[in-house]
Amino acid sequence: xxxxxxxxxxxxxxxxxxxxxxxxxxxxxxxxxxxxxxxxxxxxxxxxxxxxxxxxxxxxxxxxxxxxxxxxxxxxxxxxxxxxxxxxxxxxxxxxxxxxxxxxxxxxxxxxx
Amino acid sequence: xxxxxxxxxxxxxxxxxxxxxxxxxxxxxxxxxxxxxxxxxxxxxxxxxxxxxxxxxxxxxxxxxxxxxxxxxxxxxxxxxxxxxxxxxxxxxxxxxxxxxxxxxxxxxxxxxxxx
Numbered sequence: 001x002x003x004x005x006x007x008x009x010x011x012x013x014x015x016x017x018x019x020x021x022x023x024x025x026x027x028x029x030x031x032x033x034x035x036x037x038x039x040x041x042x043x044x045x046x047x048x049x050x051x052x053x054x055x056x057x058x059x060x061x062x063x064x065x066x067x068x069x070x071x072x073x074x075x076x077x078x079x080x081x082x083x084x085x086x087x088x089x090x091x092x093x094x095x096x097x098x099x100x101x102x103x104x105x106x107x108x109x110x111x112x113x
Numbered sequence: 114x115x116x117x118x119x120x121x122x123x124x125x126x127x128x129x130x131x132x133x134x135x136x137x138x139x140x141x142x143x144x145x146x147x148x149x150x151x152x153x154x155x156x157x158x159x160x161x162x163x164x165x166x167x168x169x170x171x172x173x174x175x176x177x178x179x180x181x182x183x184x185x186x187x188x189x190x191x192x193x194x195x196x197x198x199x200x201x202x203x204x205x206x207x208x209x210x211x212x213x214x215x216x217x218x219x220x221x222x223x224x225x226x227x228x229x
Binding site: 033040041042043045048056058088090092098099101102103104105106107109 | 146148150155156157158159160163165204208215216217218219220221222
């Protein structure tokens with residue numbers, strides 16, 4: 001069982017739609033991450049939140065908007081996406097220690113039509 | 114910027130045998146952390162093993178062990194007594210310090226097949 005829960009598991013959306021990806025963890029972790037993974041590629045970091053504040057934005061286009069309402073929740077709001085944004089979106093969390101490994105969710109498979 | 118290289122796109126091992134996956138990295142930092150993650154078809158990234166750069170002793174976790182060569186910037190993963198459940202994509206990853214919420218950089222991955 002994964003300790004990081006992502007919903008939905010699959011999402012198909014049109015280029016004019018607005019949708020949100022959700023991530024939840026109850027391990028008391030204070031750092032949360034969004035990664036994007038294309039097929040047969042490694043995950044690429046998008047955003048990092050530390051203590052509910054955005055600490056890293058890897059030059060992600062503004063059509064992706066992250067939100068961290070509290071220490072357990074992480075959202076990724078999607079608007080006006082392009083077909084090339086189709087990918088697996090992984091959420092992760094970790095403790096606030098440098099040697100703490102990331103705990104990943106099962107991801108949301110996003111298809112933009 | 115740190116880079117992580119996995120030179121073996123695919124590897125194959127027979128059940129019960131031993132296999133070694135290679136990983137090299139490039140960094141100018143002296144203190145950092147290294148990880149191996151596996152990603153089975155279920156998609157979830159699962160931590161296999163981690164190594165602190167300041168520790169000379171190689172990390173071990175049951176059938177998994179690493180050969181960490183800091184001077185050579187090499188971090189290989191050895192899987193002993195391979196099992197069918199070990200079949201997955203394996204990613205080597207690098208994380209700098211001291212900030213805890215720092216970036217985890219992944220290598221390109223090695224797909225491991227386990228045959229009977």
